[in-house]
Amino acid sequence: MADHRSIHAFRKNRRAQALAAATALATAALGLLVAAPGASAGTVPTGAAPVGLTQVAASAANGSGANLPGMTEYEAEGAQASSNGKLIGPDYTQGDLATEASGRQAVQLTAQGQYVRFTLTAPANAVDLHYAVPQGASGTLSVYVNGTKLSTGLSLTSAYSYISTGGIAGSKTHKLYDDARMMLPSTVPAGSTVTFQVDAGDSALPYTLDVADFFDVAAPAAQPAGSISVVSDGADASGSGDSTNAFRTAIAAAAAANVPVWIPPGTFKITSALQVDKATIVGAGSWYSQLATSAFINNTSAVSGPVNLSGFAILGSTVGRHDDSTANAINGSLGSGSDVDGLWIQDTNVGFWLQYGNSGITVQNCVVLSTDADGLNFNGNATNDTVKNNFLRNTGDDGLALWSMPAPDTGITLSGNTIVQPSLANGIAVYGGSDNTVTGNTIADTNALGSGIAVSNQAFLSPFTPLSGTTTVSDNTLLRTGALNPNWGHAMGAMRFDSYNSAFTDATVNVSGNAVDDSPYEAFEIVSGGGTGYAVSGLTLTDNTVDWTGTTVFQAETTGSASVSGLTASNVQVAGTYNYGYPDNTPGDFTFNQGSGNSGWSTTPVLTAFPTPSSLPPTGSGGGTPPTSAPPTTTPPTTTPPTTTPPTTAPPTTAPPAGTDLALHAAVSDTGHTQDYTASNAVDGDANSYWESTDNAFPQSLTVDLGSTQAVGRLVLKLPPATDWSTRTETLSVLGSTDNSSYTTLSASAGRTFDPATGNTVTITLPAGTSTRYLRLTFTGNTGWPAGQLSELEAYTS
Template identity: 50%
Template sequence: MPAIGTAVAVAAGLLVALAPAPAHAAVGATLPFTSVEAESATTTGSRIGPDHTQGTLASEASGRQAVRLNAGQRVEFTVPRAANAVNVAHSVPDGQSGTLDVYVNGQRLAQTLPVTSKYSYVDTGWIPGARTHHFYANSRLLLGRDVQAGDKVAFQATGVQVTVDVADFEQVAGPAARPAGSVSVTDKGADPSGRGDSTQAFREAIAAAQGKVVWIPPGEYRLTSSLNGVQNVTLQGAGHWHSIVRTSRFIDQPSSSGNVRIKDFAVIGEVTERVDSNPDNFVNGSLGPNSSVSGMWLQHLKVGLWLTGTNDNLVVEDNRFLDMTADGLNLNGNARGVKVRDNFLRNQGDDALAMWSLYAPNTNSSFENNTISQPNLANGIAIYGGTDITVRNNLVTDTNALGSGIAISNQKFLDPFHPLAGTITVDGNTLVRTGAMNPNWNHPMGALRVDSYDSAIEAQVRITGTTITDSPYSAFEFVSGGGRGYAAKNVTVDGATVNRVGTVVVQAETQGAATFRGVTATGVGSAGVYNCPYPSGSGTFTVTDGGGNSGWNSTWSDCSTWPQPGQGDPDPDPDRNLARGRTATATGSQDVYTPGKAVDGDANTYWESANQAFPQSLTVDLGSTQAVRRVVLKLPPQAAWQARTQTLSVQGSTDGSAYSTLAAPKDYRFDPATGNTVTIAVNGNIRHLRLHVTGNTGWPAAQFGEVEAYLTS
């Protein structure tokens, strides 16, 4: 795999480093640290994983692997770059806390690294399919010395078992100087020791600094309630390793006149469970137009930024979002011209980045060049409605449950909702180990999902330049997640590279259409395409080959079974009805007697064509080319269905365009005395089975209760 946005090096299929990107790369955030996976380090502990099973430590880990340390065991990292600080993602058993001893080149440091389960083991019973999750947390430490590339930094467990996932090594600059003319919170009585309540001092500094800078000097500051009325001011710290605000609710305001700049400090909360009615967020509401958030370290909150009201032209860049119990950032309607770029997000408890067009559409807004790792309950990036939205050059890794790497969706959750409109641009994104099993559906979600959940997709969805690697299930999924079969249409996929997928490249589960051009695939686990729209008979999903595609030209043959990772397409049972549950279309239908009724496995329901309009035809897509030797036609067996003769021919096609005759036109007698069943011998290797009807003595329309196709004569 080539170097991508954050210089992701891959060894044995594992993400092993996150470093500043080379100049030519454009995927993911440019980061000031390098991440090293514990499983690639030297250890006396036990490696766990890989695993993709929801609710396990390995499945939530970066790279799906980690290292478990019992007391006295250690993991030793080779430092990849000059550093004086480290951040460690870890997990300890529920209800426990402790420390890790830290060694540099064999010398034990005086300081230890705190580890805790306090912010982990989150339960969200109101979310269907959710299990206990959010097992990891992050702890950071200034080493008090410089280490060089090649030096050894080790962490040793003492009184508590610790699972170490990944270590971020960073060279932290000294504290920045106070800007001239600024108003310091300490001048207003703030306590940099963190013991006193600094809320009023922050409020007074903000009031005194209109049009100026509120300075947050190095230290720790405790706020006991949220700030509001924040507008026309800059809140600036000495750097997020030096200026730290301890609060779970920093700004909470429904509106602002804007021009707010928030930069260069940390806000670390105490959120230990997810309560959706609580505004336990760094920003809850509005910063107003022409505002920005940059250089922030945000941790242990419910949501980083939950943005409602007016936030036009907001820029959110160069921030770290760690350990939220819900979303990292959510543009909750009425966001115009918002840019969210160059951020790092790890261990979010819902969508890492989301746009939700509730009450008003988000418009002309973008998520660009962000690096997202380990969202543990939903999607890496989710676009729920909105107009002219862009998702570009993001790196998403290791989604865990109920979500995809990227979701483009018309799931509304609440009303009034504004569905996708205009052009949705999904360009240049890289997805690694994304997609997850959805226990509500009992089958998985793809790495990139287009979801007509609550309404058909009318927007133009343009997916270009995508790289998908090591998806545990499928690459591209098209679904109507609400189960009502709305169309996912107007989709083009251009220039994608798919390298290793557990099941299929295209997972089509609703009606609609997508055109694929220049999509190449290697290491496909089961088949190229799974094309089984739900509900059965709801319509057809058309996969159009626009040219330049390779490595995924097969189709999963059996809609009654879901392919498991690595399972080849099985040989169909020769006694299985190939038509049951497949997509059926017709030249016309009468009232509720739709084409799907002829392939639903129930002869008591039936398709009836438009009346007084012969000829009529019914076509069944068998999903893949099959050697069909027998066609069985049934009408409902009730006595009320009197005998009748239908004049019909049987035709077949491999491509749905050119048809050949398998059985010439003939009169076929359907008699209740013999089950209202007709069997026709055919001989054709076909995917599309067509019945062409020119007459019916019992009714002025074509009628079939069930159409069956078999491999045996």
């Protein structure tokens, strides 16, 4: 399918470079948008929308989102954390560690002795750490409780991260983070500290810590009276032996006797998925009863059910995404009237893929983490089901999805769930179907190829049932949702209504009481993503609120109409509405029927070019910067060995090894950039990627935060080494600051000539004794292109 994007000027040598046409992707469960209308390319935000509250669970409006008893979430950069590590982010660049972090920020530990310390506000006896280590790396991270080092550290690995999906147009390597959990030796009270620190032997540097979820886990549940234990049929609770046949035997015997199956505390290895027609399978709790398998149930046809599941964990080891596989944690059918309660699913291909005759099912109180594709997907044939009070994070595709193929999903309610950081696709997606409800959910930090909530007629495969009846989207909270679609070259909204393969003709879509906050681009997008211009109609928005958008409130890219009343907006960065329907290319093609109570936004002026998002200070509001010294929380006892004691003062002043690039992967911001030529490209260690400022808008600046005050004697500036970058002279100055407020000129404005014959490199020597934390390059001219351009900014002590 043709990609209806404009051609972006080739920046290297003023040659025209046609962007490659995206191909239509007909793969189930992807939830991606490959072709779309458009007149000009979009831009990744140069700074960020405000980060907002540091705990997603605490920041939801309308009381929305999951409430799992005993769970408290702490951001590594938040108010309850201290660190001598390096803050990264905020960022919205596809495939970036900060972008894929909750809150768009994380803390990186790059050397021995660096740490993140959490001060607990509630009792806890268990923790799950959301982290990243470099691709190919594995290792431990030391853990301290109130200053005392635990005998066993937390084992971390990249084995289940760094997913590449070459068949998905516009995707990059993603799902950079994973989760590791451990029980603490005992319950620690509120006010205690738990510290994650790099000690000797912790070698998987750098460690990137995003968020820690602490739990006050109840004691193990008792075995139900009359139940059949899998151990009695030979299951091995040590995790060494294969327990598959023991589970099969116990499930069959329990079904015949109409009694539950009991999974006691322990770890049980399952080597092949089970077919289960009817059962009640109960564990002692998801922190106690653990199944070591990537695929537990695989019912390849409809079963009678109910298949009731509760109180255990499915801990997988899936490497890479497998769309052609049924190897999902729970796959196929659970039958009618099933109740799934309190499962923990992690590192599987999909959490729940339910596609055969699922009726009257409830999925509740579950945790689904770091799947390679969807968290939960009803793949047609589902009726009157409820998904409520679940927590999902770091899914490799849609968090929750209803996909009406081969038959409609009808009467399903997705209620009170929290979905954080889907690394590809949407938080919640409704693809076709009738009379479904999305209510009271919190969705945060969506990434490329996705919105917070999508209501869509994208079919992917046939036969597909388009939207009909009434779809209700109410009382949800969307935080920092929406993304730049690399196939379209412009943004997708926090909430998207998409007539991709067919018009909204027999559908009513009621959108009410939602809070859309801190969107990097527009709040609401109305589009026909297949580039056909199908109409969106039957859309009514009532009593929604918008607080901060990087661009406009509405972006309408097709024909049709919507009724809007009671929509109050504040902190909207671009006035007016993008309203330019493809393929007619007629301004105002989409009709907004405005009722009463609207404020803070307008349908005028009518914009026909995609607006550029505004820049904000990189820390936003509510985000925390790791202090250079730890606050006076609990100090490790003097008996702790000095080599393993979390420091209570500023990080060591020892100079880094000679030849260390101080700016590599540092936090970076700019005053403006073009398309995806973002600031992070200038510190990524790749001379072929580059930053380019907003065109024809001198002066423009690039600011790098070295993380702490450093002695800097020399800068090396680079442009791509390719010979088709013609010689050019860029006029720029170098400024330095220790507080990001008061800047001193370190090298006066002058022409710096980049010549490909000598590697396209410029070296700037700084005054002797220069000590700075922030380096700022300010560009005022370029003989090769009307913008600042830089592929690498390297900083060295000598």
